[in-house]
Amino acid sequence: MADEKTVLVFGATGQQGGAVAKALLAEGWLVRALVRDPAGTKAKALATAGIDLCPGDFSDHASIAAAMSDVHGVFSVQPSSGQGPVHGITDEQELRYGKAIADLSAAYGVRHLVYTSVAAAGKGVTGLGHFDMKTGIEEHVRSLGIRSTIVRPVTFMEILMLPGMGLDHGTYSFLMRPDQAMQFIAVDDIGRIVATIFSGPDRFAGRTIEIAGDTVTGRGLQDAFSRAAGRTITYNRFPDSLLAQNPLLGRLAELVDDGRCAGAVDIPALREEFGKLLSLEQWLSGAGQPLFKSALEASGGTVALR
Template identity: 45%
Template sequence: MRCKTVLVLGATGRQGGSVARTLLNRGWGVRAFVRDPSTPAAAELGAAGARLASGTFDDTASLRAAMDEVHGVFSALPATLSAEDEVRHGTAIVDLAADEGIAHFVYSSGASAGTVPTGIARFDAKPRIEAHVHRLLPEATILRPSIFMDMLLRPGTGLDKGRYTSLVELDGAMQVVSVADIGRFVAAVFDDRDRFAGQVVPLASDRLTGLDLAAALTQASGRPIRYARLPDAVLSANPDLAHMAESLKCGPLSQPIDLDLMRAINPDLTSFRAWLATQGRPLLDEALKG
């Protein structure tokens, strides 16, 4: 099995890069689909043993050629795409995988994907792609990563002023995932197709309340950090943020994920505190500067 090749789409992105590196470390062949093979990130993958395939998501011929004779495909689309382009590219990739008879297709969706349309295009894009996967590739695996830990340390959270503002209630909870864990989860899925074929698998590395966030950030930064939820006025002015906040209370993002099951799939599960001390440290240092 380990001599088989997986095509990793978006291989120089956060998810794709983590998946490509983890698969290579576990002995899989990796074909990395990249826009520009001359970039440092692409060159690094090539040096690690990946075979590079260049093209764009609009280039159907290059995508089809990249899928030639591979066992599996990992599809994760850039967050920078418009909702319309995300659906267009995402469904076209599924069409090609079905045409090429890919044995194991793995689509990285999102934990906010639900069954009821929200009316907000970017939140409804992934469920539309998921429905297409179910129709054409019923043996595929759909992964729903929780909120990326990286997103918790974006500018404007107030850490430089000794506070941290986010979407979750003080005693509410959000589930988060590290990018490194996504690579390990995906590798585990490809390692055991029989177990994960046809499954929808939510992914999380840790579960945090607002109080947990404050405690972890206080410990990591060495200074007191107070937590507060974003004001209602801010949420009401931003439909995307308002939808996520509501989803954390009673929508798809509020559904608990069994961390013991996550650890059974990925024994090296990364807690938020461990992430802050390692991969997240540069982001924390930058956020503390303001």
């Protein structure tokens, strides 16, 4: 299906880009990755897997243009904005980088651009830069008139394993109330979905597809984590005092309450189009197992959701 065509993957040393690169390779595509540090451990592992590395940076348009030569497809992802200069990029940078990749894809005749956004995008202003910038990038991608597809992942299962949420002391907290449902997706499923999209450019052109693999309540997290840990892990929503002190967490909880951050994907319909998608339990006993084990053993830490 891939027929010796090349897809340029941004962010291949990260979660989504890494999963997309792996899934594309498995489907027989030639994969090129723009990386900041070709000598780094993650980049070297990509090269060993057969990925062609192009040194570059989102801020260096010449490096992006060079990497785009003769590519069929581009997968565009940017790191989350708004985490400050040490951990991330600014809102303005996220918007600028996402638009520039789309502009250069148009200028260099890329046949299919896939941009990964977020489930909360396109649903009105949220007040959170890393959601609202994606709405702006989506609009820009659509305005260019090139063949493109936008995926909007819900919250990653991987994010549930970040430090500070209590797995290590048996009392887990997250954004939803115990009886409230949120949708999640395993990063590997994002990779497989995007690879399927590249294999059907005409079928998926012009579409914006919200993607999720499972719907879980707070109590569902409690049950799944307790079963996987072999001991009781209780669940509570983040305390009101924390939501009041931490503007990001407070706003995320509001967006779960109003539905925008909870996800509203028809998962059976998505499965019909993209095949099997991992439930949280399946992820916990597979790719998520090492992350779950280290989260159980970690001690302390502060909540650092992105």
